[in-house]
Amino acid sequence: MTKLSVDIAIVGAGPAGTSTAIAAAKKGVNTLILERKTNPGIPVQCGEAIGKTGPGIAEIGIPENCIINPIRGFRVYSPSGIAVDFAKDEIDGYIIDRRVFDKELLVEAVEAGSEVLVGTNVVDLKYKEGTVSHLIAKKMGEKIEINAKVVVGADGVNSIVAKKTGLRKNIKAIDLDTSVGYEMINVEVDDLELMEFYTGQNIAPRGYVWIFPKGENRANVGIGVGMQDKFASKTAYEYLNDFIKNHPIGSKKCAKGKIIEIRIGAIPLGGPNKKNIADGVILVGDAAGQVHPITGGGMGYSIVCGSIAGNVAADCINEGDVSEKKIAAYEEQWRERYGYEFRQALKLRKALEKASDKQLDELAKILTGELLVGISSGEKISKKKIAKIIIKRPGLWKLLGDYLLA
Numbered sequence: 001m002t003k004l005s006v007d008i009a010i011v012g013a014g015p016a017g018t019s020t021a022i023a024a025a026k027k028g029v030n031t032l033i034l035e036r037k038t039n040p041g042i043p044v045q046c047g048e049a050i051g052k053t054g055p056g057i058a059e060i061g062i063p064e065n066c067i068i069n070p071i072r073g074f075r076v077y078s079p080s081g082i083a084v085d086f087a088k089d090e091i092d093g094y095i096i097d098r099r100v101f102d103k104e105l106l107v108e109a110v111e112a113g114s115e116v117l118v119g120t121n122v123v124d125l126k127y128k129e130g131t132v133s134h135l136i137a138k139k140m141g142e143k144i145e146i147n148a149k150v151v152v153g154a155d156g157v158n159s160i161v162a163k164k165t166g167l168r169k170n171i172k173a174i175d176l177d178t179s180v181g182y183e184m185i186n187v188e189v190d191d192l193e194l195m196e197f198y199t200g201q202n203i204a205p206r207g208y209v210w211i212f213p214k215g216e217n218r219a220n221v222g223i224g225v226g227m228q229d230k231f232a233s234k235t236a237y238e239y240l241n242d243f244i245k246n247h248p249i250g251s252k253k254c255a256k257g258k259i260i261e262i263r264i265g266a267i268p269l270g271g272p273n274k275k276n277i278a279d280g281v282i283l284v285g286d287a288a289g290q291v292h293p294i295t296g297g298g299m300g301y302s303i304v305c306g307s308i309a310g311n312v313a314a315d316c317i318n319e320g321d322v323s324e325k326k327i328a329a330y331e332e333q334w335r336e337r338y339g340y341e342f343r344q345a346l347k348l349r350k351a352l353e354k355a356s357d358k359q360l361d362e363l364a365k366i367l368t369g370e371l372l373v374g375i376s377s378g379e380k381i382s383k384k385k386i387a388k389i390i391i392k393r394p395g396l397w398k399l400l401g402d403y404l405l406a
């Protein structure tokens with residue numbers, strides 16, 4: 001058995017783990033990433049859309065070589081096909097190549113001084129006197145014991161670190177969307193600079209179908225839906241195929257489409273865990289529930305929160321105190337930044353879950369793209385503006401009144 005001793009052991013080389021490593025390694029602490037995949041970033045489990053100004057990605061910068069298509073905004077279709085558009089004058093995001101993106105962030109982490117072990121599955125985490133004494137990993141059959149002052153769980157939606165530390169025992173099925181996506185060729189793309197979202201109880205219950213353009217005739221077409229039996233009457237896969245075959249707008253765009261890749265995964269939409277820290281432990285990214293409860297977007301949040309985690313962990317190590325009390329700076333900083341937005345989006349999503357198709361159509365007639373962006377992030381001016389309009393419509397007021405007044 002190999003024994004290793006490091007300052008920070010990061011489980012997972014997704015965007016959360018690599019951005020934690022970049023920040024920590026830049027502060028000179030001894031950092032190790034453990035990634036079970038032999039080829040990080042593959043298979044892709046993502047729609048590959050990332051906002052430039054959204055969750056603060058502009059601070060980090062997106063590696064040029066992973067940008068496939070620049071985006072200026074979006075178009076949301078209501079169940080009967082009413083479109084709500086939002087577009088900025090300048091580029092506001094990108095459709096990226098996720099396999100290149102994850103790899104580039106890993107390269108950056110290693111160049112900053114982090115070590116990495118790929119093909120290394122963390123299988124256990126042992127406690128001693130209230131703190132993690134060591135991790136146990138397996139690399140191609142070889143057992144490795146890792147001692148670390150701080151363990152960072154950046155190991156995604158099924159995080160072993162979250163489970164073993166008790167910070168998130170088991171994620172509830174109701175808090176997960178199942179997601180299936182295709183990369184398709186020969187899709188008719190209306191506007192290369194707009195992402196499209198399709199809503200409706202029979203189209204994607206508690207979620208949406210997306211068409212994210214990657215080129216003139218190339219797009220990611222995918223879906224996220226809520227738990228079967230409670231929200232959905234069939235699988236995400238069946239809903240997506242139904243959309244491609246039968247949706248009045250979608251079926252025309254996808255009529256000649258050929259699937260060249262299938263992506264499957266689960267998205268934690270129930271908001272952040274109550275607590276993401278313990279003595280010598282930090283959770284970040286999907287493991288922490290840092291995903292927007294309406295859009296399901298998590299890459300940008302993972303990167304910003306990962307940077308905060310890496311900086312705080314390094315400071316704690318350099319100051320010789322990795323207690324929960326000291327590590328709490330991470331929890332405070334990321335919640336200060338996104339806590340309100342996540343809480344608001346979760347409330348809005350819960351209200352919208354109950355909306356009938358007729359109500360979604362009615363909303364589409366009222367909303368502008370700006371107002372939609374505003375209320376999804378809990379912006380008070382947008383909430384007030386919409387409240388003024390829908391107070392005269394009892395059905396919509398019953399649905400959204402509490403959220404808009406809160």
Ligand SMILES: Cc1cc2nc3c(=O)[nH]c(=O)nc-3n(C[C@H](O)[C@H](O)[C@H](O)COP(=O)(O)OP(=O)(O)OC[C@H]3O[C@@H](n4cnc5c(N)ncnc54)[C@H](O)[C@@H]3O)c2cc1C
Nearest residue numbers: 012014015016036046047048049122156265285286298299
């Ligand atoms: C189908 C789908 C589409 C999506 N589309 C978008 C989108 O368009 N835009 C967006 O912003 N977000 C999207 N998301 C969400 C986004 O992919 C995640 O929020 C983001 O990847 C979270 O990053 P992360 O680093 O926390 O986790 P992950 O990217 O999941 O990385 C976790 C890493 O940990 C590794 N790991 C797990 N367990 C262990 C272990 N025991 N030992 C060692 N390594 C381990 C995994 O192999 C993985 O590499 C989508 C998700 C899905 C499923």
